[in-house]
Amino acid sequence: MGVFYETLPPSLVPWLLDQKVFWIGSAPLAGDGHVNVSPKGVSDKGGPFFGVIKEQQQQQQPRTPNENVEAEANADADADADADKIGNGNVLIRKFWYMDLTGSGIETTSHLHEPGNGRITVMFNAFSGPPRILRIFGKGNVLEYGTREFNEIVAAQKITIIPGTRSIIVVDIHQVGTSCGFSMPCYSFVSFRPTLNDFFEKKLANEKAGKRKDGIEVYWASKNACSMDGLPGLKRGVKTGSIEKVQPIKKMVGRYAPLKGPRRPQRVFTVGHLILVALLSCMSTAIVILGLLRLGIGIASFKPKRVLV
Template identity: 75%
Template structure:
């Protein structure tokens, strides 16, 4: 049976932190934009890669940094209104683009149990990208004791307005095997090149090339957009066909009218004209009859 909460239940924090995979969903405001779903994983280097921020309940004197006894851990004196995750660099920038879009910010985070009792958990809220190198990024990294890894481009902070749990009875069970080192190894080299002054192979150019614009042409990582302008980096082509953006601008497909459409328009026009003529004739006849009745 599903349940909903206005804040994150402290009783589910331990389960949440044990998960190794979660999913992010977001979308642009335009009805013609593309809905994005991204899987997120963790690594055995750095971290933590996601978490919640605990606050004292109104009127409580609890110091969150000193929550030690079991009662406090179970949430007797705390409330959780914020979730965060470390956003690692990839070839796409959809989530960040949607969160940066004025008037948008909608985000859903989903976890599900791959072992033990079944459970699906969704976090609904408004997200804010705290981009790498900004004061807000540095503050949350320090306050949450986060060890970032090469390729970290932001911390996504979610203001929770609803948490939902459901059964997950149809989800299969999986055993965790190992972490994948590929992404970390790749961006270690990019960061090293940046520090060595090899800007062409550095991470800033990568952000400009692949993370400056979304697939719908929305601006993405602000740092990438700036580098693209200063270094004249052309964005990667992310889609094909009529929906593919051009120079960072979304291109909508041209409307194509077939012979069937033209015939339908002709029929409707003829029908409308015939109805209008009949109405005018009827009105004219009524006027003539009315006139004879008055003056005869």
């Protein structure tokens, strides 16, 4: 059966950190925008590629005898949480992070940058051992390469970045869910793929050699400046594109391609909105009528004073 938590139980962290692939889900706010799912892998170079930020919970005040009795009655329901607190020194986990590597798409970053959005789901799945699916729901924050926030988390989490690193994405967790995963097949890990690392090593070498057009900055401006729905993507790529006049590539074709700018959420008027408008109209009309009536009564009762000549 599925179990939900407000924070990530520390007892699940060793299993989570042992995984070599996970998935990211996000979407724009526009109802006709495209929901994106991205697989994320790791490499044998650099890292770690994902992790959690641990906090120490404040020590609770000693319980009264009555509170102890109540706590014992609820011991079974709280067994997992208590085990986490005892075994992990009252650890609280409310943040998950991962290293975002460069690719031709920039969907997740675009969705997280969109004002009023930031929704993100991270999913892990057991491919060996006992079955398990773990989902992390929250709001994501993109710490782009080269920014102060990026440098701070890289230092704090002891991350070794690789040539294709474009950001660290931090998820503020508001819900964690586990489920059985009984239907998921078993797979054996074979090897890491070196292709991405090799490709962006060449891009960085070109950048250092002064071959700007073949470097990673122009790649970001061309491929990572906007999402498939036209939303702004990597801020560094957008800035480079503006300064160096690099046109973003066209990512969609056909009738779903955004032709008149990025897709934005449309205002939808419901029955409730119509009722509210009708009520406000009635109230304003009533106020006007009452005002006119009072004015009419005032005029009718007005008696001009006689002036003696």
